[in-house]
Amino acid sequence: MPKQYTRNSKDTVNVLFCGIGGQGVLTASEILSDAALLEGYHVKKSEVHGMAQRGGSVESHVRFGRQVFSPLIPYGQADFLVSFFKEEHDRMTGFLTNKGIDLIKGLSIALDSVVDKRYVNIFILGLLSRYLILKEDNWIRAIERAVSSKYSEENKKIFIKARSDEYDLG
Amino acid sequence: MVDSQKTKVVLLSGDEAIAQGAFEEGVRVAASYPGTPASEILEYLAQFQEVDSQWSVNEKVAFEIGLSASIAGGRSLFASKHVGINVAMDPLMTSSYTGVNAGFIIVSCDDPGIHSSQNEQDNRLIAKIAKIPLLEPSSPSEARSFAAIGFDISESFDTPVMIRLTTRIAHTKENISVGTRKEIPKRDFKIDIPKYVMVPRNAYQRHILLENRITKLKKLSDTSPLNKIELNSRKIGFITSSVSYLYVKEMYPDASIFKIGFSFPLPDNKIRKFSQSVKELFVIEELEPYLEEHVRMLGVKCKAKHSSFRIGELRPEYIKDIVNEKEKKEDKVATRKPVMCPGCPHRAVFWALKKLKLIVTGDIGCYTLGALAPINSLHTCLCMGSSITFFEGFKRVLDKQVVGVIGDSTFVHTGIPGLINLSYNQMKGLVIILDNGTTAMTGNQPHPATGLTIKGNKTKRLNLEELCKSCGADNVSVVNPHQVKELEESIKKSLSLDALSVIIARAPCMLLTKDKDQAPSVDKSKCKKCYICLSLDCPALKKCEDGSVEINEALCSGCNLCIEVCNAKAIYKK
Numbered sequence: 001m002p003k004q005y006t007r008n009s010k011d012t013v014n015v016l017f018c019g020i021g022g023q024g025v026l027t028a029s030e031i032l033s034d035a036a037l038l039e040g041y042h043v044k045k046s047e048v049h050g051m052a053q054r055g056g057s058v059e060s061h062v063r064f065g066r067q068v069f070s071p072l073i074p075y076g077q078a079d080f081l082v083s084f085f086k087e088e089h090d091r092m093t094g095f096l097t098n099k100g101i102d103l104i105k106g107l108s109i110a111l112d113s114v115v116d117k118r119y120v121n122i123f124i125l126g127l128l129s130r131y132l133i134l135k136e137d138n139w140i141r142a143i144e145r146a147v148s149s150k151y152s153e154e155n156k157k158i159f160i161k162a163r164s165d166e167y168d169l170g
Numbered sequence: 171m172v173d174s175q176k177t178k179v180v181l182l183s184g185d186e187a188i189a190q191g192a193f194e195e196g197v198r199v200a201a202s203y204p205g206t207p208a209s210e211i212l213e214y215l216a217q218f219q220e221v222d223s224q225w226s227v228n229e230k231v232a233f234e235i236g237l238s239a240s241i242a243g244g245r246s247l248f249a250s251k252h253v254g255i256n257v258a259m260d261p262l263m264t265s266s267y268t269g270v271n272a273g274f275i276i277v278s279c280d281d282p283g284i285h286s287s288q289n290e291q292d293n294r295l296i297a298k299i300a301k302i303p304l305l306e307p308s309s310p311s312e313a314r315s316f317a318a319i320g321f322d323i324s325e326s327f328d329t330p331v332m333i334r335l336t337t338r339i340a341h342t343k344e345n346i347s348v349g350t351r352k353e354i355p356k357r358d359f360k361i362d363i364p365k366y367v368m369v370p371r372n373a374y375q376r377h378i379l380l381e382n383r384i385t386k387l388k389k390l391s392d393t394s395p396l397n398k399i400e401l402n403s404r405k406i407g408f409i410t411s412s413v414s415y416l417y418v419k420e421m422y423p424d425a426s427i428f429k430i431g432f433s434f435p436l437p438d439n440k441i442r443k444f445s446q447s448v449k450e451l452f453v454i455e456e457l458e459p460y461l462e463e464h465v466r467m468l469g470v471k472c473k474a475k476h477s478s479f480r481i482g483e484l485r486p487e488y489i490k491d492i493v494n495e496k497e498k499k500e501d502k503v504a505t506r507k508p509v510m511c512p513g514c515p516h517r518a519v520f521w522a523l524k525k526l527k528l529i530v531t532g533d534i535g536c537y538t539l540g541a542l543a544p545i546n547s548l549h550t551c552l553c554m555g556s557s558i559t560f561f562e563g564f565k566r567v568l569d570k571q572v573v574g575v576i577g578d579s580t581f582v583h584t585g586i587p588g589l590i591n592l593s594y595n596q597m598k599g600l601v602i603i604l605d606n607g608t609t610a611m612t613g614n615q616p617h618p619a620t621g622l623t624i625k626g627n628k629t630k631r632l633n634l635e636e637l638c639k640s641c642g643a644d645n646v647s648v649v650n651p652h653q654v655k656e657l658e659e660s661i662k663k664s665l666s667l668d669a670l671s672v673i674i675a676r677a678p679c680m681l682l683t684k685d686k687d688q689a690p691s692v693d694k695s696k697c698k699k700c701y702i703c704l705s706l707d708c709p710a711l712k713k714c715e716d717g718s719v720e721i722n723e724a725l726c727s728g729c730n731l732c733i734e735v736c737n738a739k740a741i742y743k744k
Contacts (some may be wrong), residue, residue: 037181046342048285055709056508070420071342073488091503
């Protein structure tokens with residue numbers, strides 16, 4: 001497991017998701033937000049949909065902490081950049097803080113490891129979960145609440161695999 | 171009081187939160203027409219049996235349903251995107267004269283940044299011109315609580331109340347504690363002709379009452395806790411509202427802030443008082459200089475954003491630029507353009523229109539994407555319903571072949587009067603209704619021609635063929651756009667006739683149908699690399715590094731359009 005990402009408890013954790021419509025960007029950010037909510041944090045998740053289903057750019061800002069003000073992560077203050085599409089990633093790197101963690105390597109690991117591409121999003125979320133102090137139970141509950149029961153077991157399995165296996169995230 | 175046993179905390183968007191707030195406050199009737207970013211308000215309310223909710227034909231209809239339900243004695247809500255308010259302007263402007271009976275809330279969801287609209291008008295100015303009190307929540311949790319305050323003001327002052335969200339608030343999710351519904355009894359309806367019949371004499375008297383009401387509301391605005399002074403460092407102070415408040419809090423946590431939540435009429439005394447308590451005063455707001463102009467009118471010295479920041483959405487990091495009196499630097503990085511889905515029936519129609527080199531007056535919906543490269547086959551789009559009327563204006567001047575193209579939901583919304591006008595004013599030519607059986611762009615909501623209500627119940631289905639005939643179309647034909655050759659012939663035939671023709675291009679939206687057919691294959695030996703197939707802009711077709719074309723089977727819906735357009739017959743089905 002990589003070192004867990006610890007911060008002063010009064011700080012806000014900022015996770016920026018990006019990708020294109022149809023990749024499950026919004027489902028992934030929904031699961032993180034719900035897990036943070038279950039953990040007792042104040043959460044704000046902001047995104048613009050409308051064009052999302054038609055292959056356009058999608059970005060979702062998730063912030064959680066004791067009290068969150070702006071729904072948007074200020075430029076240069078993202079702690080994590082979680083990308084589902086390389087070109088979108090390249091556009092968003094400026095959002096990261098100096099010490100921010102870029103999970104772009106996780107995208108290629110996911111694309112290599114996941115056979116059914118519908119589960120790439122949950123795999124990458126599993127990789128992200130290794131850095132965050134959110135209880136596994138809350139992640140699992142959040143997954144169950146976000147995906148239909150038909151796909152719930154497979155999602156949980158892939159999430160746990162990505163969360164637990166040894167991957168070199170660089 | 172909310173029963174704490176039944177309270178649970180969930181993530182709700184601003185849209186859902188305001189709907190939840192209205193539900194808890196006993197809203198009985200809710201009406202809207204789908205439009206991003208407002209659609210989720212009615213979708214959320216539709217889940218409750220206690221709320222009589224509907225997709226109306228258009229926003230004027232929805233507004234009148236909401237207002238009249240309130241006059242008849244039940245709390246009601248009308249929700250709309252900012253430009254939908256324009257469609258409802260006629261009843262809206264006089265609703266401040268009649269006033270209400272039970273509470274009536276107008277939710278306007280503005281779209282700074284034009285994420286999914288045709289303009290970025292600032293509807294705070296509409297509240298002002300209509301003389302309707304305006305509340306501006308900054309977050310989903312405020313949106314929920316402002317619903318209760320809105321109903322209270324509406325009933326106490328006998329006025330509609332506008333609550334303005336923006337896309338950023340409407341589509342942000344936050345922890346919301348969900349409570350139970352209060353039972354608010356219906357109010358009696360009393361016949362009151364001077365109040366509810368707006369003929370000149372009555373309207374004049376109501377205008378006197380309206381001006382008195384505004385004077386009283388001004389006093390309320392000055393004392394309302396929604397207009398809250400947060401005194402901190404006196405060095406710098408901000409007057410701000412809506413989501414801009416949160417950006418200021420984020421970037422200047424130690425500054426003094428006057429947060430305006432009740433923004434028409436504005437709290438003049440409090441503005442003056444606040445201005446005297448800080449050394450330097452900034453006004454921070456999105457879009458129009460609504461607060462700024464008012465503050466300056468009071469003779470209060472302030473600084474505000476450069477006019478370049480009137481364009482687009484604010485972002486937290488812009489606040490420092492505004493304070494430093496900089497101009498806005500436009501972001502040069504292009505975002506990825508949206509495209510029609512694989513198998514979208516609109517693609518076939520635009521293929522045919524492009525081939526026939528027609529001028530196309532378009533409308534609002536997924537098919538507006540027909541204007542984007544490489545299709546480039548939709549040449550005008552202004553507002554809902556404007557395709558048919560633009561078709562007529564073009565026909566009266568332009569010496570070229572013109573076709574009007576409109577979606578099924580948009581046709582029902584405001585297209586019908588244009589079609590009647592064509593017939594009445596003796597116009598000939600062709601209008602195509604793209605009937606995919608849904609309001610697709612806003613999230614696949616039903617409409618009258620689908621035969622389903624907002625709650626998914628069966629209802630009378632509007633028959634578009636019969637409707638078009640009644641409007642005066644000489645020929646009405648129904649064509650499956652996936653049969654692209656037949657469609658092309660049908661268009662050519664209609665254009666050759668001295669008649670008013672309507673073609674209904676009918677095939678279901680690919681987001682609704684589960685019917686996927688086998689994906690075709692590419693015979694690389696036959697492919698002449700002309701790339702005519704790629705001009706369809708289908709996400710399932712890709713040019714490989716060796717120059718050949720490949721079909722992504724996971725994305726392909728098997729619609730066969732690429733087979734139809736390939737002259738070399740290199741695309742085939744096994």
